[in-house]
Amino acid sequence: MKTIMAVLTAFALLTQGSPSATYWVFVANESSDIVSLVRFGPDGAVVEQDIPVGIMPADIDGAHGLSVEPGGGHFYLTIAHGTPNGKLWKFSTADATLTDSVTLGRFPASIGVTPDGRMAFVVNFNLHGDPVPSTVSAVYLPGMVELERIAACVRPHGSRVNRAGTYAYAVCVGDDQLIEISVDRLQVSRRLSVRPGREGVLSGSTNPPAMAEQRCGPTWVVPSHDDRWLYVACNANGVILEVDGQTFDVTRRFLAGKGPYNLAVTSDGRLLVATNKGSQSISIFDLQDGKEIARVPASRSVTHGVTVSPDNRYAFVSNEAVGAVRGTVDVIDLAQLERVATVEVHQQAGGIDFWKMEPQGR
Numbered sequence: 001m002k003t004i005m006a007v008l009t010a011f012a013l014l015t016q017g018s019p020s021a022t023y024w025v026f027v028a029n030e031s032s033d034i035v036s037l038v039r040f041g042p043d044g045a046v047v048e049q050d051i052p053v054g055i056m057p058a059d060i061d062g063a064h065g066l067s068v069e070p071g072g073g074h075f076y077l078t079i080a081h082g083t084p085n086g087k088l089w090k091f092s093t094a095d096a097t098l099t100d101s102v103t104l105g106r107f108p109a110s111i112g113v114t115p116d117g118r119m120a121f122v123v124n125f126n127l128h129g130d131p132v133p134s135t136v137s138a139v140y141l142p143g144m145v146e147l148e149r150i151a152a153c154v155r156p157h158g159s160r161v162n163r164a165g166t167y168a169y170a171v172c173v174g175d176d177q178l179i180e181i182s183v184d185r186l187q188v189s190r191r192l193s194v195r196p197g198r199e200g201v202l203s204g205s206t207n208p209p210a211m212a213e214q215r216c217g218p219t220w221v222v223p224s225h226d227d228r229w230l231y232v233a234c235n236a237n238g239v240i241l242e243v244d245g246q247t248f249d250v251t252r253r254f255l256a257g258k259g260p261y262n263l264a265v266t267s268d269g270r271l272l273v274a275t276n277k278g279s280q281s282i283s284i285f286d287l288q289d290g291k292e293i294a295r296v297p298a299s300r301s302v303t304h305g306v307t308v309s310p311d312n313r314y315a316f317v318s319n320e321a322v323g324a325v326r327g328t329v330d331v332i333d334l335a336q337l338e339r340v341a342t343v344e345v346h347q348q349a350g351g352i353d354f355w356k357m358e359p360q361g362r
Contacts, residue, residue: 018042023309024355025316026075026093027329028063029346035063035077036345037096038329040314042360045331045343051096053077053089062086065159066351067111067120068093069141075353076120076141078108084128088120088137090144093355100144104137110220110351112159112168114183118142121168121181123156124149131155131174138186148186153177158220158262162227162245171218171232177202178221178232178243192248194218194232194241199250216241220262224287225269233260233274240274240285252290256283262305266312271334273315275303282306282317282332294337299328305352308334318349 022041029036033054036047054061062081069076072093079087086108090100105124112121120141126134131154138148154174161168161183168181176195179188191202194216217236223245224231230243233256240260242252259278265271265287272285280301284294302320304327309316315332327349331341 019313019360021311021357021359023314023316023357024048025307025329026066026068026353026355027305027318027345027349028066028077028351029327029348030062030064030080030320030350031060031348032346033061033063034346035066035075035091035096036329036349037355038316038343038345040316040331040341040343045329045341047343047345049096050346051091053098054079056081056083062107064351065108065110065122066353067113068353068355069113069117070115071117072356074099074141075355076111076113077351078104078111078122080107080109080125082106086124088122088139088144090141102139102144102146104139104146105135105149108137109157110159110170112161112170113141114161114165114168115163116165119161119183121159121161121170121183123152123159123170125155125157125173127155136168136170136179136181138181150181150187152179152188153191158218158222158233160222162223163225164227169221169223169230171221173217173219173235176216176218178218178230180248190248192243194234194250196234196237196239199241201248219260222263222265224265225267231263231265231272233263235259235261235277240272242290254285254290254292256292257281257295261303264306264308264315266308266334267310268312270312273306273308273332273334275306275317277303279303280319282315282330284315284332284334284337296332296337296339299330299339299342300325304350307352307354309354309357311357314340316352316354318345318352320348320350
């Protein structure tokens with residue numbers, strides 16, 4: 001009897017973290033112009049399909065930002081290294097075929113899609129030449145038409161739309177700002193300085209930082225599950241800011257690892273997940289008390305993007321790696337607070353988003 005109980009106990013411990021569903025994510029590999037479809041289930045994580053992208057035969061086009069539309073019928077990909085302007089490409093998820101594209105600004109990067117799937121807000125990061133104010137492209141997705149190129153700030157990044165579909169948000173790496181864009185009016189409605197010691201709502205359009213001052217260097221913003229809060233990753237000083245979505249006041253500060261880069265929140269409002277680009281790790285915060293409850297080592301260096309499954313069980317993290325070393329996708333169990341799977345993809349794995357999940361047995 002003791003032997004049987006021991007076997008059953010060992011089996012329970014072994015299968016405790018086994019997924020009860022199969023999950024799929026898309027990840028863009030910037031230095032290889034390949035989008036990888038990664039599947040994770042009871043058999044672990046595998047690359048199910050590699051999708052070649054890009055049009056320049058003698059150079060890398062730079063598959064950078066990636067976003068799956070609500071409903072999962074299409075995914076959108078920014079091709080960053082234009083001559084000089086980049087593009088937004090639209091792919092069918094059913095057969096991974098390119099269905100349409102539109103030319104945007106210089107070095108389009110991250111993509112925020114409205115909950116109805118009709119609009120995208122794409123930051124034009126603009127790495128060409130001197131750091132000058134750039135734009136956010138508002139794109140009507142059914143027709144892939146750029147409706148407006150909205151004057152923004154220096155090197156906008158981290159585009160996300162709130163759950164209500166009323167505002168798009170981005171951060172300004174070059175001049176330490178968080179900007180709010182009205183989806184209806186297609187213009188910036190508010191700006192917040194996130195520079196340490198000078199945080200506050202701005203009345204003007206720019207806030208150029210002095211070189212000697214401490215920097216936030218924001219790289220990402222994500223709204224909370226109920227749009228009450230905004231979370232901003234300060235890549236330069238290792239802090240994540242919590243901002244009141246109504247008043248634009250900074251309410252809390254979370255200490256992360258070196259170089260927090262991308263953020264995701266669980267749909268139940270419990271957890272905030274941050275990739276630490278400079279310390280090869282993932283920070284997980286309990287949002288009720290604001291404490292970091294785990295710091296999980298990543299499998300490769302230059303930890304980049306993160307997306308969370310709809311059941312809030314797993315976070316999927318992309319790691320760029322360096323040089324010719326292939327990047328990886330890590331699967332983090334948000335119940336066990338540990339990495340449970342890793343799969344190698346291609347060079348400079350970056351933009352990542354969740355596609356679908358299916359219960360076992362289907």
